[in-house]
Amino acid sequence: MGFGTGHNSAAKALKYEFEKMPAVTAEVVDLLELIPSTFHPLLQSGYQGMLNKFPTVYHYLYDWTHHNKMFRYVSSEVIEKMGWSIRKKMAQLLEDVRPTRIVTTHPFALILCPAHWEKIPTVGVITDYELHPIWLARLPHALFVPKYLLNQSQLERIQWTTGLTLHQTGIPVNAAFYEELSKERARQVLGLPENHPVVLIMGGGTGLGPLEQLVEEIRYMRSLQFVVLTGNNQNLYHRLRKKGYESHIRIESFRRDMPLWMASADLLVTKPGGLTISEAISKRLPMFLFEAFPGQEKANQQYLLHHRVAMVTRPQTIRFQLEKFFLSDQQRKRMAERFTPLMSTHASQQIVQETLRMEAPVMQTL
Known part of the structure; x- marks a missing residue:
């Protein structure tokens, strides 16, 4: 989701690396582009305006979703309900493309992913130097995080309580x-x-x-x-x-x-x-x-x-x-x-290799 340029830059770096592999095709989708064209610029400018003019408001929203489990749950429910227009188009897109893996650089994409596609292996790639708990609102099958972001105790605790596989590869950038x-x-x-x-x-x-x-x-x-x-x-x-x-x-x-x-x-x-x-x-x-x-x-x-x-x-x-x-x-x-x-010299390659290692289910058309 293209709030800023970072999420999309990381996605494009991964697309480049995926398509080096034989018989692999990758497509980058900015979920903001699935929002009606009249509303998309307003959402983008609203986000930037809040950061520029009301950073304290953004800070409280970010902080509450970080530290308050109930607020985080409510936020994820709100995102899911408000994303009905995105989800409808996303469902059609997934039916057309029929992916064998889904990789996201923004946690909202996991929350908005239609339930029908839950069996497809999903991968989360963090593009900032913090593991925000909203990433755990709807778990991917694997999560790739920056190097030295978490100590061994934190890694083990998250993996034990969630069953999530964590990889400290670093953030993928243009090769x-x-x-x-x-x-x-x-x-x-x-x-x-x-x-x-x-x-x-x-x-x-x-x-x-x-x-x-x-x-x-x-x-x-x-x-x-x-x-x-x-x-x-x-x-x-x-x-x-x-x-x-x-x-x-x-x-x-x-x-x-x-x-x-x-x-x-x-x-x-x-x-x-x-x-x-x-x-x-x-x-x-x-x-x-x-x-x-x-x-x-x-x-x-x-x-x-x-x-x-x-x-x-x-x-x-x-x-x-x-x-x-x-x-x-x-x-x-x-x-x-x-x-x-x-330094994360091989972050993109490691993410691609681990993603392709996951077993993809056979999706049958009824």
Whole structure:
């Protein structure tokens, strides 16, 4: 379900890997696209609006479904009842495609799946660094989670109480992020200076956060090369372009070659979206994190801080933090080394192999 870009990016990475296998076909379906076209943009904009204007409301909803079993049950029932239009189209889609496995990167898909298809092996793939209990409202046959998210005791308790099979594979990202590419070569291709540290600043696919304030704070730090990626936020892109910054601040809109940009960089300044930080982990790219939304992004931020591969920043402190960060090559090298156990080089392949290992029942047409 395409609330944000992370769930769909992970699904596409898995589709790519599934279709490498002989005689396997995969199809990505965004369940939001099954909602009537007049309502879909309202739902999407409503979700984004709540995050931007009323983050406290979202925080309470997220927190209540996380900690209150009764509220979680009621929420899953509400989702199921409200999803009647999706379920009807989903049932028809499943009849047309007749899948042998169902893989989802969003827990709502399991809740909305028609009961007739319960015998089909279902796989859940978490795309943030937290196991929200809504994933357990309707259990998949197997659940794939980030590395070092759960300790052995937590794994055993969940598996014992639910019967769920858990795999700590990591989050699947586009395979291009794990391709070896030197920093020098990436900068040559992108036309970036080779003798200055490169800092990427981005607010996810939708260009959220205090990007304008951040740019104003760093505009006179000419010893660094900044690349500001505004994503799909065209208003922000044009506002920043009109300000006529000097050449050490480069403004870019949505780019499809993010593996190349991350390979060129020494530091990423970003919101802690699940897929964005997973892509940065794959490139061993240290992060400064700003304005984490309550819920998943707070959990993602805490995960990175715990493993000491990121720091929290804000416009008022970013100049001082940048100066300190680039003061010691040894400190940056140590931070980069901490990424090694977190990397999920083969996450997509492992998920595909485990999914295809499951026995699919023979579905007979009456």
